Amino acid sequence: GIQVEQSPPDLILQEGANSTLRCNFSDSVNNLQWFHQNPWGQLINLFYIPSGTKQNGRLSATTVATERYSLLYISSSQTTDSGVYFCAVDSGGGADGLTFGKGTHLIIQP
Amino acid sequence: ETGVTQTPRHLVMGMTNKKSLKCEQHLGHNAMYWYKQSAKKPLELMFVYSLEERVENNSVPSRFSPECPNSSHLFLHLHTLQPEDSALYLCASSQGPSGTGDYEQYFGPGTRLTVT
Numbered sequence: 001g002i003q004v005e006q007s008p009p010d011l012i013l014q015e016g017a018n019s020t021l022r023c024n025f026s027d028s029v030n031n032l033q034w035f036h037q038n039p040w041g042q043l044i045n046l047f048y049i050p051s052g053t054k055q056n057g058r059l060s061a062t063t064v065a066t067e068r069y070s071l072l073y074i075s076s077s078q079t080t081d082s083g084v085y086f087c088a089v090d091s092g093g094g095a096d097g098l099t100f101g102k103g104t105h106l107i108i109q110p
Numbered sequence: 111e112t113g114v115t116q117t118p119r120h121l122v123m124g125m126t127n128k129k130s131l132k133c134e135q136h137l138g139h140n141a142m143y144w145y146k147q148s149a150k151k152p153l154e155l156m157f158v159y160s161l162e163e164r165v166e167n168n169s170v171p172s173r174f175s176p177e178c179p180n181s182s183h184l185f186l187h188l189h190t191l192q193p194e195d196s197a198l199y200l201c202a203s204s205q206g207p208s209g210t211g212d213y214e215q216y217f218g219p220g221t222r223l224t225v226t
Binding site for chain 2: 030031033035040041042043045048086088090096097098099100101102103
C-alpha cells in the first residue's frame with residue numbers, strides 16, 4: 001500500500017515563528033488532506049489539497065503531485081496552533097479510506 | 111446536529127462485555143469509515159462502507175463487527191475485546207464514487223474506549 005512520511009516528527013517554536021511541515025507519499029493520490037488533532041482527539045480539517053496551493057488565514061498548503069509531496073505552512077504561530085498535524089492520502093478511486101502519516105507534534109511556546 | 115457525531119464519547123468495558131459504538135453523519139454523504147488510533151500506532155483504517163455496502167475490511171479481528179443500516183448511520187459492535195483494543199475510535203464520512211464533488215473526509219469527535 002501507499003506509504004506516507006511526515007517530517008519533522010516534533011517541532012518546538014516560539015510564538016510568532018513560522019513553520020513548514022512536510023508530507024511525502026509513495027504513489028499518486030486522488031485525495032490528500034491535512035488535519036490538526038486537538039487535545040481531545042478531534043481531527044479538524046485544514047485542507048483538502050490533492051494538488052495545487054490553498055490558503056486559509058495564517059495557514060497555507062501546497063501539493064506537488066508529480067513529485068509526491070505536500071507542505072503545510074503556518075505563519076505567525078500562536079499557542080493555539082499546538083497539537084498534532086496529520087497528512088493523509090487516498091490513492092484509490094475515491095472513498096477508499098485514508099492512509100495517515102505518523103504526524104508532526106507541534107508545540108508553540110509563549 | 112451538524113457534521114459527524116459519535117456516541118458514547120467515552121466507554122469502559124470488560125473483556126466479556128458486548129457494546130456498540132454509534133456514528134451519525136448529517137452531511138448528505140454516502141460513504142462512511144471507521145478508524146482506530148492507538149497510543150503507539152498511526153491512525154489506521156478499519157472499515158469502509160460505500161452506499162451501505164462494505165467495500166474494505168483491513169484485516170480487522172472478528173471481535174469488531176460493523177453495521178451500516180443506511181447512509182447516515184454506522185455502528186461498530188464490540189465483543190470479547192482485549193486490553194490492547196483500548197484506543198480512540200474515529201468515524202468519518204465523505205462522498206462516494208457515485209456522488210458529486212470531491213472525497214474530502216470529515217471526522218467525528220471519537221469514542222475513547224478502555225478495555226479492562
